Amino acid sequence: MSNLPLNNEFDRSPNNLDAFWMPFTWNRKYKKEPLMLTSAKGMHYTTIEGNQVLDGTAGLWCCNAGHACERITTAVQETIAKLDFAPTFQLGHPLAFELASRVTAMLDGYDHMFFCNSGSEAVDSALKIALAYHRARGEGQRTRLIGRERGYHGTGFGGISVGGIVKNRNVFGTLLAGVDHLPHTHNLEKQAYTKGQPEWGAHLADDLERICALHDPSTIAAVIVEPMAGSTGVLMPPKGYLEKLRAICDKHGILLIFDEVITGFGRLGTPFAVDKFGVKPDLITCAKGLTNGTIPMGGVICREGIYKAFEEAADNDPSSSIELFHGYTYSGHPVAAAAGLATLETYKEEGLFQRAQELEDYWGNAAHNLKGTRHVIDIRNLGLIGAIELESRPGEVGKRAYEAFRKCFEKGVLIRVTGDIIALSPPLIIEKGQIDQIFETIQNVLNDLD
Numbered sequence: 001m002s003n004l005p006l007n008n009e010f011d012r013s014p015n016n017l018d019a020f021w022m023p024f025t026w027n028r029k030y031k032k033e034p035l036m037l038t039s040a041k042g043m044h045y046t047t048i049e050g051n052q053v054l055d056g057t058a059g060l061w062c063c064n065a066g067h068a069c070e071r072i073t074t075a076v077q078e079t080i081a082k083l084d085f086a087p088t089f090q091l092g093h094p095l096a097f098e099l100a101s102r103v104t105a106m107l108d109g110y111d112h113m114f115f116c117n118s119g120s121e122a123v124d125s126a127l128k129i130a131l132a133y134h135r136a137r138g139e140g141q142r143t144r145l146i147g148r149e150r151g152y153h154g155t156g157f158g159g160i161s162v163g164g165i166v167k168n169r170n171v172f173g174t175l176l177a178g179v180d181h182l183p184h185t186h187n188l189e190k191q192a193y194t195k196g197q198p199e200w201g202a203h204l205a206d207d208l209e210r211i212c213a214l215h216d217p218s219t220i221a222a223v224i225v226e227p228m229a230g231s232t233g234v235l236m237p238p239k240g241y242l243e244k245l246r247a248i249c250d251k252h253g254i255l256l257i258f259d260e261v262i263t264g265f266g267r268l269g270t271p272f273a274v275d276k277f278g279v280k281p282d283l284i285t286c287a288k289g290l291t292n293g294t295i296p297m298g299g300v301i302c303r304e305g306i307y308k309a310f311e312e313a314a315d316n317d318p319s320s321s322i323e324l325f326h327g328y329t330y331s332g333h334p335v336a337a338a339a340g341l342a343t344l345e346t347y348k349e350e351g352l353f354q355r356a357q358e359l360e361d362y363w364g365n366a367a368h369n370l371k372g373t374r375h376v377i378d379i380r381n382l383g384l385i386g387a388i389e390l391e392s393r394p395g396e397v398g399k400r401a402y403e404a405f406r407k408c409f410e411k412g413v414l415i416r417v418t419g420d421i422i423a424l425s426p427p428l429i430i431e432k433g434q435i436d437q438i439f440e441t442i443q444n445v446l447n448d449l450d
């Protein structure tokens with residue numbers, strides 16, 4: 001007999017879909033034509049009708065090791081039975097310490113990790129750490145935060161303030177004060193059909209100097225960017241762009257934050273984007289692939305010197321105790337930490353980052369083979385990420401790609417769409433035949449689509 005809650009109701013078609021207000025979903029349409037997943041294994045989901053769907057998106061960019069990895073599910077099962085919850089406020093448990101040590105050890109020059117439960121919380125935590133860091137060093141006037149147009153940093157007020165996706169911002173009031181934005185780096189005229197990083201666009205980082213001149217650089221706390229912008233439709237950093245941002249931040253004492261919620265844990269064929277691009281930010285946010293998507297968890301990884309500034313400030317203040325008044329009930333949750341440790345072990349044992357690197361060319365070529373397909377106006381790739389940009393129907397942005405999503409699903413392939421851009425990010429365990437299946441399915445669907 002199954003131990004699942006609801007006595008296996010789980011596997012039956014629910015007869016009322018009203019109550020769940022679904023996130024980032026066209027609820028009215030979905031509930032008329034629901035797509036329901038009931039199980040997952042390896043590269044595939046199984047639908048409620050029993051159909052297999054090849055996962056071209058690693059869930060939501062999170063199941064990098066594929067679904068239902070035995071090592072991870074066993075670690076979760078055993079830990080939840082042994083230590084269901086333990087606070088990490090003035091108490092601790094070994095798993096969180098171990099995970100922080102292992103993650104920081106993956107990166108050269110980083111020595112502390114702050115835990116939270118999602119990418120959005122990781123971003124808000126990183127912004128707060130940046131502000132508090134400057135204050136701890138006697139530079140409390142550094143309060144401005146700089147994001148980028150088309151940036152996605154989750155949905156907290158901090159994240160949408162520095163983010164640059166209009167619909168995620170425009171109905172939520174005035175957001176955080178003192179935020180400015182760099183221009184985005186996407187330009188089809190200059191960059192269309194580039195394999196890897198575009199040659200054009202590094203100069204766009206110079207806009208940070210303009211922003212510095214406008215506000216006075218001594219008022220700026222941090223610049224946050226996704227090293228590769230994912231949710232806005234996969235925008236690769238132009239060659240030299242991230243290096244320039246780093247140099248300008250260094251010149252003015254501004255912290256640089258890389259939001260690696262998508263790029264962390266092997267997506268680009270390296271542990272982090274930091275390794276792929278050879279540029280070191282001061283803070284790195286991560287989530288998703290940290291636990292292979294199994295248990296919610298996020299984190300902020302700090303470069304050497306960041307935590308030390310808090311320690312020194314506290315040492316110099318006899319009245320101080322807690323160094324940072326920030327945290328979440330579930331920061332470093334034991335079950336999530338166990339999932340994280342088992343996930344890191346899985347990546348290592350199965351050589352998945354290396355595997356992603358080895359597949360990068362095959363993946364990229366398969367993607368670019370769709371050049372000339374109906375509606376396609378650009379194709380981009382890096383690591384095991386791909387994007388196919390479609391021409392929008394006049395006055396109906398996003399409708400064409402949404403139809404492609406539904407049709408691909410019917411044909412057994414899960415893709416993700418943002419506006420009229422198809423974004424692909426399969427689990428790193430993908431086989432070459434499955435890469436072919438994804439792109440052939442998309443090609444067939446696009447050729448039949450209005």
Ligand SMILES: Cc1ncc(COP(=O)(O)O)c(C=O)c1O
Binds near residue numbers: 123152287288
């Ligand atoms: C770069 C980036 N930052 C933050 C987030 C937000 O993560 P979450 O949905 O876990 O809050 C995402 C989610 O896709 C992301 O891509």
